[in-house]
Amino acid sequence: MEKPTIVLVPGAWHKATIYSSVSSILNTHGYPTILLDLPSVGAVPPHTSFDHDVSTIRECLNSLVSQNKDVVLVAWSYGGFPAGEAPKGLSKKERQAQGLQGGVVRFVVINGVAMPAGYQPHVIGDYASMPEWIEKDIPNNTGTIPPSTAKRVFYQDMPAPLADSLSTQLQHQSLGVFFSTSTYAAFEDIPSTFISSGQDQTPFGKLNSVMIEYCRKSVPGAFDVVEHCEEAGHAVMASQPEWTADALRRAAGEKI
Numbered sequence: 001m002e003k004p005t006i007v008l009v010p011g012a013w014h015k016a017t018i019y020s021s022v023s024s025i026l027n028t029h030g031y032p033t034i035l036l037d038l039p040s041v042g043a044v045p046p047h048t049s050f051d052h053d054v055s056t057i058r059e060c061l062n063s064l065v066s067q068n069k070d071v072v073l074v075a076w077s078y079g080g081f082p083a084g085e086a087p088k089g090l091s092k093k094e095r096q097a098q099g100l101q102g103g104v105v106r107f108v109v110i111n112g113v114a115m116p117a118g119y120q121p122h123v124i125g126d127y128a129s130m131p132e133w134i135e136k137d138i139p140n141n142t143g144t145i146p147p148s149t150a151k152r153v154f155y156q157d158m159p160a161p162l163a164d165s166l167s168t169q170l171q172h173q174s175l176g177v178f179f180s181t182s183t184y185a186a187f188e189d190i191p192s193t194f195i196s197s198g199q200d201q202t203p204f205g206k207l208n209s210v211m212i213e214y215c216r217k218s219v220p221g222a223f224d225v226v227e228h229c230e231e232a233g234h235a236v237m238a239s240q241p242e243w244t245a246d247a248l249r250r251a252a253g254e255k256i
Contacts, residue, residue, distance in 0.1 A: 004070040004105055004252045005032040007060055011077025011112065012173040013041060013145050018076070018166070021102075021241035022248070026239045029249060036060055038079065042171035046142045050180040053082035061104060068101035072108060072252050073186070076237065077204065078177070081121065084186045090170050091189040106251045107186040110195040110244075111234050114211045117220040118186075120181040130178065136150030142172045153201045157233035166238060169233045185220040187215055193251045195244070198230035201226065205234070225251070 006026055008019040016035035023033040039056055040047045047053075064071050070092065075083035084107070090149075092103030113121070122129055129137050129249035133153055134143040145153070147167035186192065196208040215222040227247045229236050237244045249256055 001244075002029050002069070002190065004072045005034060005064055006058075006062070006072045006074060006248060006252065007034045007036055009036050009057060009075040009079040009083045010038060010041070010073075011071070011079045012038075012141075012177070013150075013170045014023040014076075014147070015169060015171065017169070022237045022244050025241055025245035026248060027100050029127075029245070029254075030043060031078065031249070031252065032062075033252045034060060038082070038193060040174040044181070045177060046140060046172075046174035047094050048141070048174075048176035050082045050085070050177040053079075053177060054085045057083055058090075061087055063101040065090055065095065065100075065104070070102055070105045072198050072248065073104050073190075073252075074105045074108040074248060075112055076110040077112040077202070077234065080109040080114055080184065081119075081177070081180070082139050083107070084109075084113065085182050085184050087186050087190060088184045094189060104186070104190050107190045107192040108195065108248065108251050109192070110131045110236060111197055111200050111202070111208065112195060114187065114192075114215055114223065115159045115182065115185065116215060117182050117185045119185075121178040124179040129174065130175070134175075136175065137172075143175050144172045155238070157199050157231065158235070158239040160186050166235070177233065185215070185219070188219050189226075193225040193227060193247070195236065195247055197234060197236045198228065199233045202234045230231035 095103040150167040
């Protein structure tokens, strides 16, 4: 039986290569993977909303399900915001009801945005409420993360050479994506998993459990699976790739 394709969506400032180690491990276990870059990362000119990110994810999903493939959609950090919007109408359940094969079988959020429809991270123009560790270029509507900050906030749980390497790969981020408002939440129709980390130094470290409960109040049964890696920081897929791969294999339906 063909295994689901696992689509790996990064967060802000990052390219999908943040998943390289996890992707290789999953491949050795027979899972096709797609590392999907978000166009708002490094965009010139910068984007004013998350629409391009949403459409990029949706185009990828449409291509796969039109080939009758089952898909596990995985998103990290900010990536959970556009990824939660993208699969509307593409769940396995909805496609089966139409007599179609293939579909998104599970939605996985890693230390990231998980909120009901109608969520807006920041009011348009409200840069002040964004984390202070973002270096904001307000006239150009972009933000950057200096390497020293990235190593403290994103990568503090991993060996210095890896943290150094990752911190030099960061791109500027279009801040307009954070002014968008969602119209759909994937967990409404798709079984969902939330992966959290005990040493996450971003705001998600304190908000993960709150978001999960809020989603469950909106949709009973949302995030029916929660996986937790106590020793990991925000980028658990980079610091704990074996652990993360095991969690994603379980999300794909494997018993391990």
